[in-house]
Amino acid sequence: MSLTTYGSKSSSPMSARRGVSLQRPLQLFIVAGDFLLILLSYAAADLIYRRFMATLAEREPPVGVAFLVATAFVAIAFFRGYYDNHNLANTSLQLRNTSTVWLLSLAILVLSAFLLRSTAELSRITIVLFTATGFVGLVAHRVIWRLALSSSFARRHSPKRRVVLISGEPLDFTSARFKDLRRNGFQVVGHFVLDPALKSDAAAMKRELASVVQSSRRAGADEFLLAFNWRDMPLFQHLSQCLRQVPNPVRLLPDSEIADLVSRPFAPIGGSVTIEIQRAPLSVGERALKRASDISLASIGFLFLAPLLIITAIVVKLDSPGSIIFRQTRRGFNGELFDIWKFRSMTVSENGPEIKQASKEDARVTRAGRILRKTSIDELPQLWNVLRGEMSLVGPRPHALAHDNYYDQMIGNYACRRHVKPGLTGWAQVNGLRGETPTIDLMNKRVEYDVWYVSNWSIWLDIRIMMRTVVALSGQDVY
Structure with a gap:
């Protein structure tokens, strides 16, 4: 086994905790921005409706509508990890997630109004305007944050997701996938190259993995990345079993062949799972x-x-x-x-x-x-x-x-x-x-x-x- 470490200044557990502590205020700031923006969107929709469409006989709108939708949106997005730093930098992912969570939040509003028998108190035109203004505002909010996080200042000062990389062979850190990791806030603090011959010696493999875990703890690793190709799959399977002793996330960083396979749609057939290699012609x-x-x-x-x-x-x-x-x-x-x-x-x-x-x-x-x-x-x-x-x-x-x-x-x-x-x-x-x-x-x-x-x-x-x-x-x- 060979070990390469990166960045001696930031390789302590204290610096790892500092990165986490810096990331959480950023998340909370964006969460607060979404919550406030949804409230303002509802206020704007209601103002437009009252200014141009409402009659004097119509009642006051329920203020709780905006709070319900805002709470539902930020709660779903937060627990789904959409406010994580690396997810905020992914524009296409954010647009898809924002659309899905926004529609789900509005569906929760409709269901709540139905169950509470308060649908008569809602203005349909206001809700339609709220849907449009809220979505536009949330998308604009993410575009602004995407530009801010991609700036050179943000890249220098934003907290990093500290990862330990484990592979079965030396890797090219100038390749596109490692550049993409760095661009999205991942910092490799250690690289372990395991000898494939260890898979035939269970005792030696156990000792090597214990050393990997110990070194990773000293480096304050947030998660593990396993970089293997098809030839190393037996070693990968054994390694993934051994890493269950740590509470950190463990991810596979596939090569191009595995990446092409796992990016295809999965479909369950009974208790089995199939991977779509070629899609059928368009459905009816x-x-x-x-x-x-x-x-x-x-x-x-x-x-x-x-x-x-x-x-x-x-x-x-x-x-x-x-x-x-x-x-x-x-x-x-x-x-x-x-x-x-x-x-x-x-x-x-x-x-x-x-x-x-x-x-x-x-x-x-x-x-x-x-x-x-x-x-x-x-x-x-x-x-x-x-x-x-x-x-x-x-x-x-x-x-x-x-x-x-x-x-x-x-x-x-x-x-x-x-x-x-x-x-x-x-x-x-x-x-x-x-x-x-x-x-x-x-x-x-x-x-x-x-x-x-x-x-x-x-x-x-x-x-x-x-x-x-x-x-x-x-x-x-x-x-």
């Missing part, structure tokens, strides 16, 4: 929601873009001989074939077993076609494919059949892209992977983004992609 409800948004937004798009579509059709016809609309066979959901629609931007209309991708300064691209490709206006007729149900507004971009057949052989998970309908735009496109793919590595990267989208679909992700698409189209050349 998810498909219905996605289809409804496609139809509504595509219809609105056709309505507002009609003048642009007409002008573009005229320009394409006058610029070069040939049809206005270019049709090419593509594969859609589950490999079903369909004809994709585009404004013609080239002098050729290839749709055979061999198709050459358009490239920069391609002589086949017409004068008008260069503008259409740069602005992606040539893709707008695909709104018709969306309305027909062959495509979606968001999804993996469909490729020509010749390219599909080629990449199916070269990239193992290429076919996973067809688990959802292809889209006008996609996760790969808003992350810079648009246009020509001259190398296998570039296409493989695009496929990785597409497969991630299929596995993590949500209506909010679609909205995010559509918003980013508008920004991504500015100033980018697509061929």
